[in-house]
Amino acid sequence: xxxxxxxxxxxxxxxxxxxxxxxxxxSGHTALYWYRQSLGQGPEFLIYFQGTGAADDxxxxxxxxxxxxxxxxxxxxxxxxxxxGDSAVYLCASSLSKGGEQYFGPGTRLTVT
Amino acid sequence: GEDVEQSLxxxxxxxxxxxxxxxxxxxxxxxxxxxxxxPGAGLQLLTxxxxxxxxxxxxxxxxxxxxxxKHLSLRIADTQTGxxxxxxxxxxxxxxxxxxxxxxxxxxxxxxxx
Numbered sequence: 012x013x014x015x016x017x018x019x020x021x022x023x024x025x026x027x028x029x030x031x032x033x034x035x036x037x038s039g040h041t042a043l044y045w046y047r048q049s050l051g052q053g054p055e056f057l058i059y060f061q062g063t064g065a066a067d068d069x070x071x072x073x074x075x076x077x078x079x080x081x082x083x084x085x086x087x088x089x090x091x092x093x094x095x096g097d098s099a100v101y102l103c104a105s106s107l108s109k110g111g112e113q114y115f116g117p118g119t120r121l122t123v124t
Numbered sequence: 125g126e127d128v129e130q131s132l133x134x135x136x137x138x139x140x141x142x143x144x145x146x147x148x149x150x151x152x153x154x155x156x157x158x159x160x161x162x163p164g165a166g167l168q169l170l171t172x173x174x175x176x177x178x179x180x181x182x183x184x185x186x187x188x189x190x191x192x193x194k195h196l197s198l199r200i201a202d203t204q205t206g207x208x209x210x211x212x213x214x215x216x217x218x219x220x221x222x223x224x225x226x227x228x229x230x231x232x233x234x235x236x237x238x
Contacts (some may be wrong), residue, residue: 015186040226051132051230053128053228053230053231059224066224069225102166104167117165118166
């Protein structure tokens, strides 16, 4: 079956602009996660959804970052007033339920110029 | 706190064994994981070990866990060129509100020389 998909695969934006990154989880997976991977680092947790609600957003670095999952399936990560330090690969993962194996998407590479 | 540490690079000769080491700080984790990341590919769960086990073997992979020292290792026997990748040690601490976020190390880049 289809895995986790993320769009776009690459996004280049100018400093100060707004961006949206999309994640399509595996069908039927109730849990969805966003991670950010900077160059040379491991992925860092941003936010976790169980269904439509954000169960843990402790990893969001500041209030410029926001994520939604309105129907409990597709999720969008939104970044306002982008900064060069936001440049990274943004990874999405989904699992059948909380605590289940997380399946990762290929990521969106965000470059802020 | 939550922290996972591993060395950044490892170079081995093709056919030799590779051993990648990791230390972690949170003793509440039920499972400890090894993920593999290849260029252009997604992060892939390679293997995992339950925290009450000392060792797990899966074909060419052997995971050793020393819970007292909070030390985890991954041994790859008969290393092949296809094993070239970045390997991440990871844990899911049970403390905290979600108890689902994965804490990753910085990754060990494994390169294979002929």
